[in-house]
Amino acid sequence: MASGDILHPSSGFETAEILATERRKRRRRTKIQGKLVKWFFISCALVSVLTTIGIVVSLIVQAWDFFIEVSVWEFITGTRWTPLLKPQSFGVLPLVVGTLLVSSLAAAVALPVGLATAVYMAEYAPEKLRRIIKPVLEVLAGIPTVVYGYFALTFVTPLLQGVIPNLIVFNALSAGLVMGIMIIPMISSLSEDAMIAVPRSLREAAYALGATKFEVARKVVVPAALSGIVAAFILGISRAIGETMLVTIAAGSTPRMTFNPIEGIQAMTAFIVQLSLGETPHGSLEYNTIFAVGILLFAMTLLMNLLGFWVVRRWRMKY
Amino acid sequence: MVQSQQESETLEPVAGQSQSDENVLAARNLSVWYGNFRAVRDINLDVKRNSVLALIGPSGCGKSTLLRCFNRMNDLVLNSRVEGQIIYNGTDLYAPSTDSTEVRARVGMVFQKPNPFPKTIFENVAFGLRVNGFKGNLQEAVERSLRQSALWEEVKDRLNSSALELSGGQQQRLCIARALAVEPEVILMDEPCSALDPVATLAIEDLIRQLVAKYTIIIVTHNMQQAARVSHETAFLMVGEDRAGYLVEMDATDKIFTNPSHEQTEAYITGRFS
Ligand SMILES: Nc1ncnc2c1ncn2[C@@H]1O[C@H](COP(=O)(O)OP(=O)(O)O)[C@@H](O)[C@H]1O
């Protein structure tokens, strides 16, 4: 009898006998299959893990060359960024401030609008309308970022100039606002999913206590979905920090230590693009700034994601 | 449809005047539709103040549907429609001028599965008070409700821990406390013990017997013994030929269980069908 067979052969259960034989045959096959499947999934998972490790290592190695010549402290705290001009200066803060300025503007637009959209979709919109809006939002999320960039530059900026006459052509305001619009679908869609997942029984409990629709949304649905909503916010802001095309096209290429949105700035990503498209020789100190800025960018988005992870864990509500 | 509309017109003033103080709620020619499907038809019944009314009947006969008319919870179901009237202290709950949130503050509800909010024990009980703009001492009100639902001793030291840490039976008593906090006149319970073990079930039944001194309770139950144990009156519903639920009879619980007027009632109670 094959090992692991627990059915007595003379038990008299005919169907069970047949099934046992079949099982025995299959068991050998599935054992090999199981191993193959397992290794297939492991290798798939490894692809992204290894890629991430590869990226981090290559960033570190090449940033190393940079940090041999410029101290980390000087890099992190310096307020002048002129790697391509004499006198050279490698203070990254203007780029960081530029990135944060645009991202904050984007967040200021996208968080309230995205959340409101999600609440409307999850709690108010009739099913028919929901079925129309949802795909429209998804299309919006799929528009190439270069399109958003030129939308900001050639449409939003002139529009804003009508209101703010001294607004220069390349400015943080326009890029930030459009970036906000760009990440709304992502934020609203993820938040909505979190809200839809809140069980109907909780809504009913609140209604049964005399709550209005708005109170149910505000006091029950949003708090219960909070971890998902915060995760959506953080993913959206992460995306804004890493976004490249839009800021390169619309926000300017002048590193400037300013929180004034109507000025031109240079975002970290935009600097990387500028430098890699230029004629700077590979391996030079100037060229290696790419990796120093890159690693900082990586650290910032990683920090955001860790923050998100922590918030989600801390606030997670079972229901 | 036309017929019941006419009836309700003639009934309205009558109901407004003649409903004695004895009855807190009454259904008049009540039918509920889900789209084109009529789930219950032509229900007429009176609910006595400070009594427990049990709704019994086979699955799908419309007990929950009927129950959810008494606090207008069916309003929340898409395409649902109610005909006829629910009279609450002389006013029609379905009159256009009646505010459904007001109704739900006066007629509380406890659900089949305990459904505490993912908040603290305190916040669960305080929820209804906050929503309804309570101005008094929240602490006291929460304690009072928790005492009424016989949960205070078990939770007084951990009011700020999550309600989800409680056992199923405790959660259900918390849901009762939550409903009691806004001091409704009537409490609707839809199979409140169906997810609970026998000990927790008995605790809830004890509670129901105590609460009836102050509140009126309508309870849906599948458990005949439970209906016999806790209720003063019992209404038996059944599914008709047209698949709509209707009221077969309603009477004192003793009578329903010992000497029902209808054969079907007896058949159901003795377990000959379910
Ligand atoms: N939301 C709804 N939409 C459509 N039909 C429903 C809905 N709720 C209940 N029904 C139908 O109404 C009838 C009565 O249901 P219900 O009141 O839940 O019965 P019970 O509580 O007695 O088991 C059933 O046929 C059920 O399928």
Ligand SMILES: [Mg+2]
């Ligand atoms: Mg039911």
